[in-house]
Amino acid sequence: MSVTPLEALPIDQLRLRSSTKWRKYPDDVLPLFVAETDFALAPGITAALARAVGLGDTGYTPPDPGIRDAFARFAQRRFGWDVDPARVRSTGDVIMGVVEILRAVTDPGDRVVVTPPVYPPFYDCVPEAGGVVERVPLIETDAAWELDLAGIEAALADGARAVLLCNPHNPTGTAHARESLAALSDIAERHGAVVVSDEIHAPLVQPGVAFTPFLAASPAAARVGYAVTSASKAFNLAGLKCALMVTADDATTRVVNGLPVEVEWRTGLFGALAGVAAFSEESDAWLDALLARLDENRRLLADLLAEHVPGARFRIPDAGFLAWVDLTDLGWGDNPAVKILRDAKVALHFGPHFGVEGRGHVRINFGCSPDVLREAVERIGALLHR
CATH class of the missing domain: 3.40.640.10 (Type I PLP-dependent aspartate aminotransferase-like (Major domain))
Structure with a gap:
């Protein structure tokens, strides 16, 4: 039986939240760093x-x-x-x-x-x-x-x-x-x-x-x-x-x-x-809808990276809403999230924080709407043409 994917809240509504995801950076930054998601709570x-x-x-x-x-x-x-x-x-x-x-x-x-x-x-x-x-x-x-x-x-x-x-x-x-x-x-x-x-x-x-x-x-x-x-x-x-x-x-x-x-x-x-x-x-249906959204998003992210950030290496995860992406081949240094935040206004988690194995990597939170995910990757991809 197919499950209708859960839809994220509008970004204007999300920016009213007071949690770290929406308060750490200014409003011109898309926050895809900390592990918070962009959906309404399960009704129960x-x-x-x-x-x-x-x-x-x-x-x-x-x-x-x-x-x-x-x-x-x-x-x-x-x-x-x-x-x-x-x-x-x-x-x-x-x-x-x-x-x-x-x-x-x-x-x-x-x-x-x-x-x-x-x-x-x-x-x-x-x-x-x-x-x-x-x-x-x-x-x-x-x-x-x-x-x-x-x-x-x-x-x-x-x-x-x-x-x-x-x-x-x-x-x-x-x-x-x-x-x-x-x-x-x-x-x-x-x-x-x-x-x-x-x-x-x-x-x-x-x-x-x-x-x-x-x-x-x-x-x-x-x-x-x-x-x-x-x-x-x-x-x-x-x-x-x-x-x-x-x-x-x-x-x-x-x-x-x-x-x-x-x-x-x-x-x-x-x-x-x-x-x-x-x-x-009672909350199983909500969780199933969330998983359906995350499944679509993890595959969308793979497609977006291939289109806009050639050279990025990404293995689709088994679980969760977090993507481990290797940007080493782009030449953006050990901590590419610094450049991405500064120049693309997209906040990702710093790869080196996960250990020396994270040099050249970023972690992307795809627990968001497809539109936000698409805009974030397009902003990152635009850096390749500057």
Whole structure:
């Protein structure tokens, strides 16, 4: 059954928003940098938040706002993943959950593997937890981006104590294969290490692409793994502060349940209420329409780059609304987003922030209207003729 793609809000209406995407730069700049999208909220979320505001329901988050059960039902419905709600605990956001778990499972000075090019806060949250970043870059083949399992094993054999995984991966949009995740879990277990998997982009895996939650990849993954996720990326709720820490084994559950009570108190009530609505079956049609729009946009972006920015290299992502684009051949330096912002008035995320592998790259947010995407790429393409 075909799904009608979701339509973005008019840009004049979007510029009334007060979030980072619409306040960081002047109005002559098209903002395609930070991971916020340009769509109206799912109706169920709007209704839940409006009801809360109408009631003055702005107090402390209760011990069980319903988010655990809502997520478990969502995981089963969308991923075929059986989650025990008793093994789910909330906190303020995904990075907060990552930091607290790493603090609990590593000692100060322990090395934590990350897989660049990767989400820039990973480079900050590992030191925040007391660890040291150990870089094991992804491998790019003709077919896909893949985990360097041999490199990760070497790092763990040399004493690294944890792997901070991004699944699906930001910025490449890669949904890691089950076989790769299972192999990673075996490696971690063999060396007495843990895997903390950031799965915030999981609801945005395209139909036809297999998404494997890390904890469901194998029995070993359930034993060594922790997942941290949220409705915030798919449903554009980053300002409302609610993320979930998920486990699948008694030992890992004891670790998360042993975190300080303040970790859970940081959950925002509006984030929890919005998350319950987002994870409800009522919001599935909205999410399907969003995915249909993102599918059209990711293919449109590939066509636009080929037409207007020859020399750009772009692999269509499995998931999300973020595009990892290699502009090295254009000769615009290690950080081409600087020139693009200055001369084309288009704000993209700076590639080098994702690691040295990001030199010559940009990250483009295509969670917008086709018209905005087209104008942005045409502006960038015009620089080639100046």
